[in-house]
Amino acid sequence: MKKCILTIMAMSAMVGVAFAVDYDWNGSVNGNWSETNNWVGLEKPAGLGTTDLYFTNDTVNVATTNDTSTALKRSDIVFGPNTNGAWSISGNNLTAGNLGNTSITLQDGAGTVTINSKVEFAVSEKNHTLTLDGADTLEFNGDFDNTTGGDVIFEGGLSGSIVQLNGATKVIGGDWQLQKQGSLVLGAVGSMTFEIGANGVNKKIVDSNPTSWKPKFNGNGTFIFDLTAAGTTVGDSWTIVDLVTPDPAKQGKATWDAPFNVQGFTETSVGSGVWVDGAMAYQFITTPSNGVLSVIGTPPPPALLAVDFDFSQITNNVFYEYIPFLLDMNTPSLPVSTNYSGQPIYAGFDVYTSVDPASNNAALAFNNSTGCALQWNGPRGTSDAGKNAEDDISTGIFLFQKEDFLNGLDAGTVFMASTNDTLNASVNFDPKDPARLKSASFRWVVQDAGSYYISATVTNIDNSAGLITDDVYVDLTAEASELSWFDYDPESNVAAISNAATPSLQDIEAIGFWTQATILTNAALHKYPRMAVTSFDAQAGTLTVTPTSLWNDWLGGYPGVGANTGLLDHGDSDMVDNLSEYAFGGDPSNPVDQGNTPVQSQLSGATNVIEYIYFERDDAATRGLVSILTVGTDLVYTNWADGSGYEIGSGTSAVSGYNAVTNWIPTEVEDKQFIRLQIEFTP
The missing domain is CATH 2.60.40.10 (Immunoglobulins)
Known part of the structure; x- marks a missing residue:
């Protein structure tokens, strides 16, 4: 038989001395936990089956208890008074017995009981009970899964009774009921996950006994809300913590200490107790008696792919050589044709040179092996006189217009927000050998509400020493809402960049990129050094404007209304309801501003x-x-x-x-x- 140990340690503190006794169960004789011969070395906990640690008669005997691949199943575990003051259990998972109604009991004086194993209450829809008769502590350091089981009922006999959760706890299969007194503590490193459904559908932490004696919930760790199936209508709400009782004298108390946080949410100000998600769609408010999640705005739509370009879409090369040209959004530089199967590309090209531009053989190229490229063809023949010079610069812009966006984004209002604004590009820098290119750079570009904006430099490849002579490939990614932007007008000047700006990104009309390549030296022969973008894709979102979406957008701008998000609610107690303030252009969170x-x-x-x-x-x-x-x-x-x-x-x-x-x-x-x-x- 394989050897595995259920370890139970009774510990006592003495001056200069510390000791522990290991109790190892192997079940070699039968399923009777009181049988001495079931314990390694015939050493069983003192008084097993009567006062100390014992298991009730209906405990499930698992024949492969010593097999670590099998979770231990217990119907009931009782910890009796422990003069040493502490118990610790480690090893296989503690899984609810098939009969359900699992209970863990700490009799008065049991001290601190620490369960390091994972606890799984997932095999029965019946309730499970944690009973603490005295001012003792039951601490779960492992994960606590209650995914399909019934409620978990905490019955504290004294105000000093404590259940502490330091692992990842799932409040999914049932509520956590606080039925008497004591404290349920979410430790600073612990988390609680709640699945959120339609309006009001969720499991919660609740004072389920109106005659209870002021139970407490201490939130020190992290709340996680699974919003996959959550309602999205403004005003939908879910009570996550509910300690409100009809009798104020019996009402419990919730405390939210500094480490408390909500994953993916930000507190509006330190200590405010108001948390909002990044899209300003959901809000969680904490009070001394409850915690409520609600919808305050329209959740953003899923990210959709607006642009998807790859060099393989180019069948035959297309070149624009010698003469610069400005961006013209009425005429694509690379339309859909036998040469190209992708989305039309609108381009602009600029060349700065110290010699005659007409003899400077630079090109904006659409190449079937490199994509959108700035290419320096070099001097013709063997002569290098007067063709190009160090610090000659070529600049290109490549844009994809909204009317050609994919996935239905060619209609409606297209926007980019934190949940749908990812930009990706793959860049190829090829200076040739000996090196012809001194540097190359890349920036993102958007057209938003009729104006163009260009990002700060995303990558700048420096080859001023001429040491790079082989291809360099760089993959770039960015979130548009997190970038620094500048005013830009490629219809007047492709290369010039203006002052810092802040686009709203709420009315996207075009998305693309800007590249620049600078000459290091004038070398003979055609080698075609280049800066190319081999692939590019961009995400965006769109909303169909409806009365409901406009109402949600407006109300989402006033998180101060809290849970008062209904049409006829008074978020600021000025006797003008939210609907009237909406119609009049007032501020529903400010009684002074009624519109x-x-x-x-x-x-x-x-x-x-x-x-x-x-x-x-x-x-x-x-x-x-x-x-x-x-x-x-x-x-x-x-x-x-x-x-x-x-x-x-x-x-x-x-x-x-x-x-x-x-x-x-x-x-x-x-x-x-x-x-x-x-x-x-x-x-």
Whole structure:
């Protein structure tokens, strides 16, 4: 029989002395844990089966207990009072018995029990219980998987009862219920993973006993939210930690210490307790009694491949030699043809030379072995006089236009954000031997909202000493949203780069790259030194604009509303609901800013008319917004009637983006009248 050990160490602290006793189970006789002959060396824990460590009668006996490939299965484990003050269990996984209802109990005085093995409550849908009778500690240093099992119930007998999770814990198969008192602690190096489903569908940490005695949750580690199947509608929410009870005197407490964090989220400010993900789509808020995840904006669409270029798409070489030319986005330099099967490429070419440009044989080349290249053909024949010189520079730009983007990105608004803005390129620098090229550089280029932007230099190959004479290949990758950008106008000057700029990347019209190659020396014969881009691809995303997406985008800009994300919620307690603030252009998180609210006044020169002006967004129809004016004479027995007949005109207001709708409401018909403006939203 193979030898494997379930190790249980009882430890005692003494001045200058430390000792431990190993208890090794081999099950050589039977499944009775109280049988001395089942223990190596006939050494079993003192009082086994009665007071110290023991297993209940329905413990599952695994014939291959000593085989490390088989997880140990226990139905119930009890740790009795331990005068030495500590237990430690290592070895094979502790897996819930097939009968379920697994429990681990620490009797009063058991001390600290450390389980280093992985715990798996994954074979039964029944609940599992961790019971601590006294002020003792049950510490899990290994992972704790509860993926398909029932709830895990923590019953603490005293406020000093502690269960601490230092490994990776999965809260997937059931809730973690805090039923009495004590503390559930997520250690600083521990994590808890929650699978998030449709609105309100998730497992959580919950005070499940309204008569409990103030249980505690201490969050010191990392929360991980699996959002794969999560709802995406603004206002969807999931309670992750819930210690709220009907009786405030019994209510538990959640603490979120400095090491606490949410994977992939950033705290809006240190100590704020408000965490948002990089796309500003999800928000997690912590309080002394709960933790709530919610949707605050539209999650970004998946990354789609917009451009996919490779030199193999070029069948026959195409050259633009001698004469520079500016970028023209109306005419592709390499259209789809028998020469090329890829997406059309729009190019521009510039040459700086100290000699006659007409005799300087530089070229912008589309080459079937090297791709998009800047190529120096060198002097013709054997003569090198006057053809090119050191520090002559050629520059090229190569762009792919939105109308040719792949995967449906040729329509709608195309944007690049942190989740869909990856750029990749493979570069080939070939200076020849002896070296003809002094340097070569590469930058990314985008056209965004009608303007061009060029990145800082991504790579700059320096060959000023002429030591590089063989091909150099460099693979480049970048996230567009993380780059430093500069203003650029290749329709006026292909080589010139202007001031630092910050493109929004929210209206992408073209994506591509810029290259430059500089001469080291004028060498005879045609060797064709070059700087080439052999492949290039770019990701982007697009959203179909709908009333719902516009509402989500607007609300996502105000994380201060917290969980008050509904249309009729009041995120700032100013009695103006979120929908009205949206229609009026207010700030739903700031009670001082209510936007362009209606204006009412006595009409100048008239005593029998009230002038009532309200403001509508000029794209109200696109946003699904309708303003409805009604009037009535009684607020108790309401008799609201259509007030559209009082409108006398509508037109552009002094407030940008808004139309003013003017109404004259007579005051001589009724003794009293009330005016109501309703905002309706149609998704």
